[in-house]
Amino acid sequence: MQKFKELGISEATLNALDGMGFTEPTPIQIESIPHTLQGTDVLGQAQTGTGKTGAFGIPLIDKVAEKQGVQALILAPTRELANQVAEQLRSFSKGQNVSVVTVFGGMPIDRQIKSLKKGPQIVVGTPGRVIDHLNRKTLKTESISTLILDEADEMMNMGFIDDMRFIMSKLPSENRQTLLFSATMPKAIQELVQKFMKSPKIVKTMSNELSDPQIDEYYTIVKELEKFETFTNLLDVQNPELAIVFGRTKRRVDELTSALISKGYRAEGLHGDITQAKRLEVLKKFKNDKIDILVATDVAARGLDISGVSHVYNFDIPQDTESYTHRIGRTGRAGKKGAAITFVNPVEMDYIRQIEKANKRQMTSLRPPTPGEVMQAKESDVKDKVKGWVESPIEGRIEKIAEELINVYGDQKLVAALLQELITSNNESDVQLTFEKPLSKKSGQRGNRGGGNSRGKSRTRFEGKNNKRRSNDKNSNFDRNKGKNTKPNKPRSKKQFSGRTFAEHSK
């Protein structure tokens, strides 16, 4: 197996990689790093979770180290992704004199201006805020020699094509190296971006399937009104380590989050109407195990790298195959296994077939858990919890109440009554989600997202009457969640990942 050293990476960067546990480069890193170091433009495509950030980020550190002024600009479609890329670059450059600054909307511009004045070598940002800084002349471009477009197809889907063109027009072009990476590269995008690049080297390390074989893919046929119950039943039976559940709209995400919280799950929502500070806080909580379920719109579909995500649930079927690929790619990362379960209304089955066809993979039908399986899962969950409770310190006054109750009812009867209450306690709360129309029946040709201008040129979109243009909610900034019930709930204990076993005997 090839080592980073053989790819021409410097000793200083090798030390940082060693500290991160990056012993061997991934295939996309092996294939693309030599070209990047030579200064060639690269169009890189590899499956989700296979190290594309390192593919452009590791050689970039060697390119910019010790230089003065902004050397590289990286554009990403969402603020979370910009932040994550910057964090990775800081890790790659540990111990070296490389400074990385992020610029994205929703955060105070003054602080960004101050950071830019200090002359970082690398700036990572979302297109809107980068343009803002270009117009204010607070982002100096004269020494930029590298432009990186991360998830370029998504930036185009979001309508950033003109913004990207504008940004490129403001950068030196003669000796500029342009790198573009994504897991999905629709033809229209390839054609379009090649105009911005100089004889790019196309590096593809995809297997035949677009979806990662590390991910077991299931679909569950369920009617709209039964979705929530089926979902919580699956959560109880599969007991994910961490789960991301995707809803189609912001309203759906808000309602689903409140409903999960009311049922005792540790969940929080993420969408474009939530303030940026809150969005970053929610992600931090998810990464630090303070919540188990992240409920999100497609704002979380691209690039987010959170280790421990064992399950992705598509509560609503995604509106196009690229979105499906990126959503499920939040699990099964860096060689780990994961499971993705897509809920499908009986009238939406054509969409499952389209995904299968596009990804050249069959999905497995997963029947909803039976009441008996759910009850069994709840019982074993409570048993696990009891162990922890018994081993934790218990206050004297509680011991006293226990003594009183045991004297009245006897210990077995008392424990049985309490267990029954624990196991069935959240069953009664009634949950009403606003009815979402299923995607309309049929089609399957290459679709257009509608909406005019440059949006919608790149996506293999399912066609149908209900396919309104996906709301570009990723960077808007209005906090609708204020005042919503976010009180902490009983944590649920973690069990071994059981998705596959369950699926196997439910085929």
Ligand SMILES: Nc1ncnc2c1ncn2[C@@H]1O[C@H](COP(=O)(O)OP(=O)(O)OP(=O)(O)O)[C@@H](O)[C@H]1O
């Ligand atoms: N050479 C390596 N050795 C070990 N771990 C690695 C290596 N390269 C990347 N990783 C880890 O693999 C995970 C996925 O990497 P990354 O986020 O770059 O994937 P990606 O291909 O950009 O995925 P996506 O398409 O979803 O954006 C990260 O946690 C990263 O730290």
